[in-house]
Amino acid sequence: MALEFALFLPAEPSERWQLARQLGVSHVVAPLPFTIRGGHVAANQPGVPQPIVPPEVPPPDHRPWDFMPLLLMKQRFNEAGFTVSVIEASPPMHRARLGLPGRDEEIEWVITLIRNMGKLEIPVWCWNWMAVINWARTSITTPTRGGALVTSYDHELMERAGPTEVGTVTEQQLWDSLAYFLKAVVPVAEEAGVKLALHPDDPPVPSLRGIARILITPEAMERAISLVPSPVNGITFCQGVFSTMGVHVPTWIRHFGARRAIHFVHFRDVRGGPTKFVETFHDDGQTDMFEAMRTYYEIGFDGVMRPDHTPTMAGEPNDQPGYMMLGRLFAIGYMKGLLEGVQKTSQYPVTAPAHA
Known part of the structure; x- marks a missing residue:
């Protein structure tokens, strides 16, 4: 597989499927086929703590990570002309992240998901180690260019909320539980032929309401x-988070690319740093997006890349902040233009004009 563009699409057919095909997008980043209480939803309300109580789990063969629900979802996508290239969702994992009793059951659910992805030839699982609170924002209505709405983050505002019900969670607790998880899951992924794409913590701050964030550099x-x-065992290179970290994004694309450790890419941008930032249109942030795209091309990245959070534009309800459709239409067009420019300038390098 060469570098391919994808979109995160719902598990059931919708207008978004048709728009994706009209854009020429044939690769899908999919959720699990349905959600359960306590589970992970990729486009959930940012910053809201997730319940740690044991989730209500359907019986075997009816759980979204079991073979038949995944098969039926994949077949729906295939019959509409799509290839499911990434699952970006997980069974409940909060106890696994916190190292609490019940984590082994959650890890078994993940193992079941990975084995079934292998059987169905779905090659990449995007996952994260953000305990209790997934991606966090303090506003989902920040105006940007032309009145479009984006998400933004102010750490001082977030910390006013105080600790969550789990109290203090230390870095060591999360590193220990991550090692325990990986020792159980990586051998299964190797056997199944599924790549693990670990997403960095968003926002990349050392602690969020008393809960350590460890994947912040x-x-x-x-x-x-x-x-x-x-x-x-590799990563999701989320450009927005890496940019928020304050690092030079292309340098780290090259670093992880040399390790062949980039299994999936979120292509987006921000303005600001870890404790205060605003998301942007793809052409309006602080990263040199052409240089980033050129670096993926030069390292021979051979996976899928999707536009991540995009602005909510005129006429859209903003009921899924960061995941409405018009901004993603703009993003795919922009990304296609960047890649074409990279390919053509790589094939025909620009040279200085000859002196008379």
Whole structure:
């Protein structure tokens, strides 16, 4: 597979499926076929703590990570002309992240998901280690260019909420539980032929309402995938988070690309740093997006890349902040233009004009 563009699409057919095909997008980043209380939803309300109580789990063969629900979802996508290239969702994992009793059951659910992905030839699982609170924002209505709405984050505002019901969670607790998880899951992924794509913490702050965030620097991401070294143990290179970290994004694309550790890409941008930032249109942030795209091309990245959070534009309800459709239409067109420019300038390098 060469570098391919994808969109996160719902599990059931919708207008978004048709728009994706009209854009020429044939690769899908899919959720699990349905959600359960306590589970992970990729487009959930940002910053809201997730319940730690044991989730209500359907009986075997009816859970969204079981074979038949995944098969039926994949067949729906295939019959509409799509290839499911990534699952970006998980069974409940909060006890696994916190190292609490019940984590082994959650890890078994993940193992079941990975084995079934292998059987169905779905090659990449995007996952994260953000305990209790997934991606966090303090506004979902920040105006940007032309009155479009984006999400933004102010750490001082978030911390006013105080601790969550779980109290203090330390870095060591999360590193220990991550190592325990990877030791159980990586051998299964190797056997199944499924690549693990670990997403960094968003926002990349050391602590969020008393809960440590450990995957907040490129070096921490390196440490995480080195806990259990394997060709299948890699990362989701989320450009927005790496940019928020304050690092030079293309440098780290090249670094992880040299390790063949980039299994999936979120292509987006921001303005600001870890404690205060605003998301942007793809052409309006602080990263040189052409240089980033050129770097993926030069390292020979051979996976899928999707536009991540995009602005809510005129006429849209903003009921899924960051995941409405018009901004993603703009993003795919922009990304296609960047890639075409990279390919053509790589094939025909620009040279200085000859002197008379």
